[in-house]
Amino acid sequence: MAKICVIGTGYVGLVTGTCFSDMGHQVTCLDIDKSRIEQLNRGIMPIYEPGLQQLVEQNVEAGRLDFTTSYPKALDNSEFAIIAVGTPSSDDGEADMHYVKMAADSIAEYLDHPIIIVNKSTVPVGTGDWVAEIIHDQNSHDTLNFSVVSNPEFLREGSAVNDFMKPDRVVLGSTNLKAARKVAELYEALRSPIMITDLRTVEMIKYASNAYLATRISYINEIANICESMGADVREVARGMGMDKRIGPAFLDAGLGWGGSCFPKDVKALAHMAATHGAHPQLLQAVVDINHNQRKGAVKKLKGALGDLKGKMIGVLGLSFKPNTDDTRDAPALDIIRMLLAAGATVQGFDPQAMKASKAELPDLILCQNPYDVAKGADALLLATEWNEFKSLDFERIKANMRGRVIVDGRNIWDGQDLHDLGFIYFGIGVPSPDA
Numbered sequence: 001m002a003k004i005c006v007i008g009t010g011y012v013g014l015v016t017g018t019c020f021s022d023m024g025h026q027v028t029c030l031d032i033d034k035s036r037i038e039q040l041n042r043g044i045m046p047i048y049e050p051g052l053q054q055l056v057e058q059n060v061e062a063g064r065l066d067f068t069t070s071y072p073k074a075l076d077n078s079e080f081a082i083i084a085v086g087t088p089s090s091d092d093g094e095a096d097m098h099y100v101k102m103a104a105d106s107i108a109e110y111l112d113h114p115i116i117i118v119n120k121s122t123v124p125v126g127t128g129d130w131v132a133e134i135i136h137d138q139n140s141h142d143t144l145n146f147s148v149v150s151n152p153e154f155l156r157e158g159s160a161v162n163d164f165m166k167p168d169r170v171v172l173g174s175t176n177l178k179a180a181r182k183v184a185e186l187y188e189a190l191r192s193p194i195m196i197t198d199l200r201t202v203e204m205i206k207y208a209s210n211a212y213l214a215t216r217i218s219y220i221n222e223i224a225n226i227c228e229s230m231g232a233d234v235r236e237v238a239r240g241m242g243m244d245k246r247i248g249p250a251f252l253d254a255g256l257g258w259g260g261s262c263f264p265k266d267v268k269a270l271a272h273m274a275a276t277h278g279a280h281p282q283l284l285q286a287v288v289d290i291n292h293n294q295r296k297g298a299v300k301k302l303k304g305a306l307g308d309l310k311g312k313m314i315g316v317l318g319l320s321f322k323p324n325t326d327d328t329r330d331a332p333a334l335d336i337i338r339m340l341l342a343a344g345a346t347v348q349g350f351d352p353q354a355m356k357a358s359k360a361e362l363p364d365l366i367l368c369q370n371p372y373d374v375a376k377g378a379d380a381l382l383l384a385t386e387w388n389e390f391k392s393l394d395f396e397r398i399k400a401n402m403r404g405r406v407i408v409d410g411r412n413i414w415d416g417q418d419l420h421d422l423g424f425i426y427f428g429i430g431v432p433s434p435d436a
């Protein structure tokens, strides 16, 4: 069993460290955020991720998992240092690498034994070489033996533990094949396909994968908009398309578009990389534009149904960027709420997990305790994030609570005809509206 240090205890680092400890390895998770580590040491999860808390507790109790803010302690005798820090967007779309630089600097400062540095953060092509240079140039041990392996993470928030434990593939790249094989050994117990190739190619695989998934969603949203103006039903179109083995059904749900901590920044970072290397990323730009327009489209639908939004009360169901997470980074819901507030509407909302983060971002948003309170006095109800608990609501009760009758189903989870029959004015995304 290996001794592993994981740098960064966010969605990726905490899940990675916990899962490796559950596989029997000795793991120390490190973060520069003191309050986060204090919380973890008291058994409080800094993020909501189904199944994670129990797994953390089990492995802490078994003595295989601990948390620290100390680099010397975390690196002590570790065979692997996994970097899982954030790589947010800079203003111009370029990946902001200062957390990775800080992590590499700290490794360089405290490292006193051979180690394999595994880069799990999503980073621009060439980062592996750059991290190796930092450690090489800054470490005081001249003959220190270390290697850098790129190992991007493909887990999804909301099903992160399961995704980590059952990956479709593990992708590894290094200039040192022996080091890549050592990292492969960590994953062997998962019995998933392991691909080893060169460092830069692996860094590109991650960006190309995320940009492709975002492209599929923007594509079906473009089709949805065409469907809407021509009386076709995008849900059936997607079903028919998805039966084609060359296409497949995943990521063909029309709605309010993609958001979160990955797709937006990764599509922008890929476009930025392309542009700075003389390529012309025209498809990527269109993918971003369609996504933005999808959010504006929800506001347009509300304006179309209610007229001037000034003084109107809009209820919003779902605030996180997708169900089963408390993550609100670039959430379509919050972007749309911002537009509604700017248009003079009052907005009240509810989310099963993301209330605190949403309020921190949007102090003017009124928080409610449940979907029925969101409906109270509302002129319109917007479904922004498709949490399971919103799928079968008591619409008689919703109707009794609302002031108006308009429903915009931003994720196509409800039956428009049923709601129309109950007396609502229903709009979905790319579906024929009984009220249009």
Ligand code: NAD
Pocket (backbone or CB within 6 Å): 007, 008, 009, 010, 011, 012, 013, 030, 031, 032, 033, 036, 084, 085, 086, 087, 099, 100, 102, 103, 120, 121, 122, 123, 153, 154, 155, 156, 157, 261, 262
């Ligand atoms: P996050 O923001 O949730 O967590 C990052 C953590 O790193 C924070 O707790 C922060 O305090 C810590 N940190 C920053 N600098 C540090 C340093 N120098 N030393 C120690 N800790 C430091 O980020 P995340 O969502 O877990 O994403 C991490 C990386 O993984 C990103 O590159 C992201 O693109 C990628 N990724 C994310 C997901 C996802 O679903 N969130 C999926 C796949 C890949």
